[in-house]
Amino acid sequence: MDCIFCKIAQKQIKANIVFENERVLAFNDLFPQAPTHILLIPKQHYSTLNDVPATEGAVLGELMTTAAQLATELGLAESGYRVVMNCNADGGQSVYHIHLHLLAGRRLTWPPG
Template sequence: MTDQDCVFCKIVAGELPSTKVRETERVLAFRDINPKAPTHVMVIPKDHYANVAELSRSDPALAGELLAAAADVADDDGVSEDGWRLLANSGRNAGQEVFHVHLHVFGGKPLGPMLAV
């Protein structure tokens, strides 16, 4: 399933460019175009799910595949030993801008506090 207006669906379809770092049958990981850390990779399901809740309720196995892919990205980028952050925004108040579930993998430098309040 896809959403024709979704930027991530367009990346999956090859309609928009990306720098892929990992791909499986159901998951795609690519470098963020505006990185906030030396490692900043987006991990997405190839099928369109609006947010984490929708994905986890519809396909919990795929949610697990996303987590595994994020860990693999951290290993591949060499940030596992020093630590890395996984971020999933779900909904407007959380800061979600693209309504296709995605995980951000950050690493490669000290990341500071979890929330700036």
């Protein structure tokens, strides 16, 4: 498999890692869309949200709670932040390894795009 996020999780490609445990890795986005733009990925590969079996759904909760934990640690929780997960081409997914975007540091507008 030629997945860039798997390679980052396996430390074959360098990334500015801000959090890691046995299941989740978080790192700064190379092309930030906000002053804070962190990507959170499960270390296990799932191409899209549609590919996560119900039996593995806990990883989705861990991505969300880790995003909230990082927002709190970075002093962003009170002013606000956004978490986004894109699914497939029309949803804006460009890397086919599920990932959560944590965006903060400026007023975010709606609709997103």
